[in-house]
Amino acid sequence: MPETVKEPRMPEKVSQLRQRLGQKAKQEPKFRFYVLYDRIYRMDVLEAAWERVRRNNGSPGVDGITIDQIVNSDQGAAGFLDGFRIRWGTRPTQTRRCYASTSKR
Numbered sequence: 001m002p003e004t005v006k007e008p009r010m011p012e013k014v015s016q017l018r019q020r021l022g023q024k025a026k027q028e029p030k031f032r033f034y035v036l037y038d039r040i041y042r043m044d045v046l047e048a049a050w051e052r053v054r055r056n057n058g059s060p061g062v063d064g065i066t067i068d069q070i071v072n073s074d075q076g077a078a079g080f081l082d083g084f085r086i087r088w089g090t091r092p093t094q095t096r097r098c099y100a101s102t103s104k105r
Helices: 012-027 043-055 067-071 076-089
Strands: none
Touching (some): 012 043, 067 076
């Protein structure tokens, strides 16, 4: 395995995770990453993502809440990330299935 190169302003472990996932995707194009929840919802990954969004002046999400509103809230950014991890990281949401009706001739 080639030596990993640390990305600027990113924690070492997060940088290694990104490189290893990228290498795996290139080596095995048909590989499906079904179980990434344990990797993505790690607190260091969420904090690195938060820092990148904050540094890029990220726009409000679909709920209309801005970064400034989150930072100025009672819980702050750390509380937001922890709540996000607990709410979404513990189990995947259920898939909604839609069946198309077909006419039999």
